[in-house]
Amino acid sequence: MSAGEEQKTPMNAPKAPVRVEQIDGVQVVTITRPEVRNAIDTATAQAIADAMDELDARDDLVAGVITGEGKSFCTGMDLKAFLAGEKPSIPGRGFAGVAETPPAKPLIAAVEGHAIAGGFEIVLACDLVVASETAVFGLPEVKRGLLAGGGGLLRLPDRVPRALAVEWCLTGDFISAEQAQDAGLINRLTAPGEALATALELAKKIAANGPLAVRATKEIITKARDWSNDEQFAQMWKIYEPVRSSEDAREGASAFKEKRVPVWKGR
Numbered sequence: 704m705s706a707g708e709e710q711k712t713p714m715n716a717p718k719a720p721v722r723v724e725q726i727d728g729v730q731v732v733t734i735t736r737p738e739v740r741n742a743i744d745t746a747t748a749q750a751i752a753d754a755m756d757e758l759d760a761r762d763d764l765v766a767g768v769i770t771g772e773g774k775s776f777c778t779g780m781d782l783k784a785f786l787a788g789e790k791p792s793i794p795g796r797g798f799a800g801v802a803e804t805p806p807a808k809p810l811i812a813a814v815e816g817h818a819i820a821g822g823f824e825i826v827l828a829c830d831l832v833v834a835s836e837t838a839v840f841g842l843p844e845v846k847r848g849l850l851a852g853g854g855g856l857l858r859l860p861d862r863v864p865r866a867l868a869v870e871w872c873l874t875g876d877f878i879s880a881e882q883a884q885d886a887g888l889i890n891r892l893t894a895p896g897e898a899l900a901t902a903l904e905l906a907k908k909i910a911a912n913g914p915l916a917v918r919a920t921k922e923i924i925t926k927a928r929d930w931s932n933d934e935q936f937a938q939m940w941k942i943y944e945p946v947r948s949s950e951d952a953r954e955g956a957s958a959f960k961e962k963r964v965p966v967w968k969g970r
Contacts, residue, residue: 721750722772723757728910729903730758730767736781737773743791743799743821744784752793752800759806762969765910765917767806768902769829770813771822776838779820791821798853802828809909809921813902814838815895819877824853827862830921833891833902838880840888846875861928863888913951914969919943 722733732754734741743751751769758767771777777799780791797803798821801810805828812818812829819841826832826840842851842859850856851872860868863886871878884892893901909917919942930938946952950970958965 719750720744720747721754723750723754725764726903727907728763728765728914729906730754730761730764731899731903732767732769734769734771734777737771737775739781739783740775740778740817741771741773741822742778742781742784744781745789745791747781748791748793748796748798748800750800752796755796755801755806755810758808758810762914764808765912765914766809766811766906768811768813768899768906769801769825770899770902771815773816774837775816775822776812776814776818777822777825778817779822779824792853799825801825802853805829807922808918809906811902811906813898814840815898819843820851821853824851824855824858827855827858831890831902831905832883832888833893833898833905834880834883834889835893835895835898836880837895838883838889838898839877840880840883841875841877842872843875843877845873913946913955913965913967915946915949915951916955919946 718735720734720736722735724731732751734747736742736747758764784791792798793800795804802824809831810829811831811833812826814826814832814834816837817839818826819839820843823840823842842855844851856872859872867886880889880892883889891901891905923939923942926938927935951967954965954967
């Protein structure tokens with residue numbers, strides 16, 4: 704290839720299953736398989752896992768958003784790929800490259816249309832949920848004699864009242880956006896087509912804060928459920944102290960005193 708010659712993608716090159724963008728400190732991950740309602744095959748799971756690894760590794764990224772292209776968020780496992788012998792999970796990360804081990808940094812689900820089966824389990828692996836009025840959630844596996852094995856049965860009782868979680872898991876019924884909001888699952892309910900923009904707005908608000916403080920805040924909230932009453936504060940202080948003594952903590956105090964926007968260094 705000569706100097707200055709543009710490298711072009713072959714016309715028959717396979718479309719990437721995931722699109723990854725960085726916007727103002729936010730990693731935006733879009734599943735780009737609308738022809739199969741964004742169902743997850745091995746390549747898609749690996750691409751999402753790679754994006755989650757990048758989110759955690761890059762100092763300039765503070766939060767993430769995951770969404771689906773087209774009319775559905777994600778409808779779970781790609782059954783054709785499964786029957787062909789593929790596994791839609793990644794060692795260490797689990798189903799869709801995120802369900803078993805979410806990123807250490809905050810992750811927001813931006814939901815349009817169906818987020819069912821494994822798609823709902825991706826949502827439950829996220830810290831915050833922004834959904835449009837078209838959103839539909841559910842764990843219908845029991846209707847097929849199966850179990851929701853991507854963390855849905857573990858996480859849903861912590862996200863909504865237990866009685867509702869048990870009913871939804873045992874009946875396999877779909878849940879409307881209104882029902883999900885009433886149950887406290889949704890942080891923002893939007894007009895159709897506005898979920899991603901609203902999620903990005905929320906993510907940017909998080910990303911404007913001190914990156915060390917944001918990550919440590921999520922770590923404490925996540926781990927606190929496993930701490931006994933006697934050890935809660937001792938465990939919290941182990942995570943808190945490095946942040947309090949960081950350059951960013953001093954910068955935050957200085958910026959407040961000087962009435963200016965802080966310049967974070969992530970250290």
